[in-house]
Amino acid sequence: MTILLFTLLVGSVSIVAGLLGALTGLGGGVVIVPVLMLAFGVDIRYAIGASLVSVIATSSGAAAAFVKEGYSNIRIGMVLEIATTLGALGGAALATHLPTRVIAVVFGVVLLVSAWLSVRRHPHPTGSRAADPLAGWLNLDSTYPTPDGPRSYRVRSVGAGFGLMGLAGALSGLLGIGSGAVKVLAMDQVMGIPFKVSTTTSNFMIGVTAAASAGVYLSRGYIDPGVAMPVVLGVLAGSTIGARLLTSLPTRWLRLLFGIVVTALAIEMIHQGIRGTL
């Protein structure tokens, strides 16, 4: 194989990954890392470095659209970014010390959990639990647009959500992924933020979280231009097309298909990680 062929193949796979990632909401990075490793034999450190920068590209591209629609809550995002960026710095530092087989196994497990979280439909928690005074102090409560005009919401359990965000950041820094599934879980399920606000704010935060570990990855030599270039351009092209198609495709079947692919990749990652054949 030549570098040209490698670039074209990785670029094509990345377009598909970006497309599926945008359509299912899982993000393209989660499939890129295992595919680079298992199909192209790329070292896991180059793979997570390339994935991380592609995560910044898709997050910023999508956030640009969502921010304008008025769904994302910039205050919530900024407060929680304290936790995600500190977590990401810690995760990236950990990545440079852990054996790669351990990272591969952790990656596989996180893939399985994310796939399960995003396929499963959670009922949005409702109830009369008191609003968090911290949310009031931080001015987090806000409104979001609905067809019947703006609807207001209150934020609760800021501390617990903050802690979970630290974990999301650490996983992002360790594995080069966006950890969108954990971020949405923290906001939607723990903090009681409306689902649409949670997903768009999560997307908004992913780029900042990833940027915090990207500096560490860059200085450790994990970001190889030959690997990152086709991944970034491919994922960006795929997710841009995906965002346009979003309304016209049967996303339920795609989510199921993507879930199966991700599960298979996750099992293979864990298997090879344990055997040490990566």
Next chain:
Amino acid sequence: MTARTSSWTDERFEGVLGNVLRWGVMASAVVVAAGAVIFLLRHGSEAPAYHVFRGEPSDLRTVSGIAAAVRSGRGRGLVQLGLLLLIATPVSRVALSVVVFALKADRRYVLITLFVLGVLLYSLFGPYL
């Protein structure tokens, strides 16, 4: 001054942030693609060796090294510059938020946003400190 402060509504703030993100991504994609063309013309027929981790040479993993590589016209240097622009996009978004919260005289959020900015700058420039 009051007129200026009140003109920074959340909607306007969000519109500007959206543009910063969109232009940052587009600019970096163009630079990465330009670097890719040079890199592939020069090295496209070589064999890839990404299965062994060597770590990037020092001139492709620091801001000053990348700047020097770009000046000498290297494709890989240009790709790294594009990736740096991409990393800088969310950082500039946070920096802009500091300014906007300051204009809104929201001291609490100026501090929160400055902290996040500090973590990001430490990550990017920590190796030099």
